[in-house]
Amino acid sequence: MIQPANRMNRLSSSVFAELAEKKRAKVQAGQDIIDLSIGSPDLPPPQSVRDILSKEVQHADQYGYALQETEDFQTAVADYYKQQFGVSINADEVLQLIGSQDGLSHLALAYLDPGDYVIAPDPGYPIYAACASLANANLYTIPLHEENQFMPDFHRIPVEVVKKAKMMILNYPGNPTAALANKAYFEKAVAFGLEHNILIVHDFAYAELVFSQDKPLSIFHIPDAKKIAIECNSLSKSFNVAGARIGYAIGYPSYLKPLRDLKTNIDYGVFLPIQKAAAYALTYERPFLDKQRAVFKKRRDVFIRSLHENGWNVRVPEGGMFVWAKVPASYSSLSFALKALEHGVVVTPGSAFGEGGEGYVRIALVQPESSLKVAAQRLIEAVE
Missing domain, CATH: 3.90.1150.10 (Aspartate Aminotransferase, domain 1)
Structure with a gap:
């Protein structure tokens, strides 16, 4: 065998x-x-999104390779972030994903070599640990405790791990803990990443399910975050299109390029009718x-x-x-x-x-x- x-x-x-x-x-x-x-x-999903998808799949010219995201999709994400979160991003800072898990798993392949560390929360969504295995990298988990509101303490990470770490994953609103991070915590995370040259990857898949009166908090509310962070988001939980598999990563184009280059060798983009329906949802179905x-x-x-x-x-x-x-x-x-x-x-x-x-x-x-x-x-x- x-x-x-x-x-x-x-x-x-x-x-x-x-x-x-x-x-x-x-x-x-x-x-x-x-x-x-x-x-x-x-x-x-919203009825309008289903209607667009139903209409677009009837067009004979929609069945070729998408290859990458459409400009309409990138613009829709940028507008959505501005209107929904009060965060300004450029269209070229958007990389389309086949769901956010696609980005989280492939970022490890794009950035980590054997011997490198990825730092991830424990408990955490299983792909955080799995991505290290897929990249033949090392995993260091930082414990989350209820008495600390499930906020990991960066300063308790061993120095030898910090020196070899290239990526750290955060997730708020959290899965599975359902915890929220405040601005002060994200400021600490960004400062930690900048000080130690560690890419901060924020999984923001549950952005729209925040039950307080506060706006959902993107890591890019922190002014220096773009210098060291990538944020992954998805339409799965916000617009109920989990099976359609469409999401995106946001960050400086230079940070997104390794992931983009990797994906060009793995997939051919998201089905164009799904992209059109997603762009409509982000723009008109808030x-x-x-x-x-x-x-x-x-x-x-x-x-x-x-x-x-x-x-x-x-x-x-x-x-x-x-x-x-x-x-x-x-x-x-x-x-x-x-x-x-x-x-x-x-x-x-x-x-x-x-x-x-x-x-x-x-x-x-x-x-x-x-x-x-x-x-x-x-x-x-x-x-x-």
Whole structure:
């Protein structure tokens, strides 16, 4: 048998796939299951976006290679950042991605050599650790603790790691922690990157799911951020087009060039009708984002209230589409997830996001309020 590359030994099998298999067995056995494991939006995109996509796919000239982003898409992203976040960027500072995970994984290949370090949060989205493995680079994880609002302390990173680090990944609103960073924290991150010549990569995929009155905070609110940072964003969670796979990276063209050069050897761009629909959404469907945010805030409130009223005092998330819930001390993350599944609810064990996630489960708010109320009651039964 031909053996796979050694780097594959460092990639764990997806816990999401394992949970999906267990869920499938339960469903086939006739059990009613509420799946709150994966952050895939259950709501549709705006009708106008679907209409444009439907119209454009009928045009015979739309099926060639896109090769790269259209000028309309770049301009739409720049306008969206100005109007939505109050951040000025130029169109040539936009690189289209096939979803933000595309950018996060391929940035490591574009920048890291064996022996280099990538610094990533723990717990963190699995691609942060996987990208180091794919690039044959070293991973150093910085722990996130609830008592510190899930903000890593840069000054606790060993000097020998800092010297060899070339990239550091941050993520706010956080997945899985649902934490938010303030401007002062981003100022520290940018200063750290500039001082040590480390590329700061901010995963901003949940930008539009912030439940306070404050505007979502891009790292580019910090004046010097463009000197050292790239921000990845996506339309998946904001406009509910996760399966269409379209996102973008923002940064100085010189920082984006290695990733652009790599992608020209890997893919041929995003399907043109999807680009057109995405550009329209960014330009004309911003009111949709307010409605979407209100839906998820209401879901959060209904679900959290149901848990709190029954004695499980989980932390109230400030943003994102997840509840990061500490499990009772008698359970591990996995054992609680399996117990929840027995009660008809699929959640993700926190250990899937790194050692720092042990003791928690991630619960995605991707069902209507009525289903979330039922799920909360079932989870309470699992806790008892």
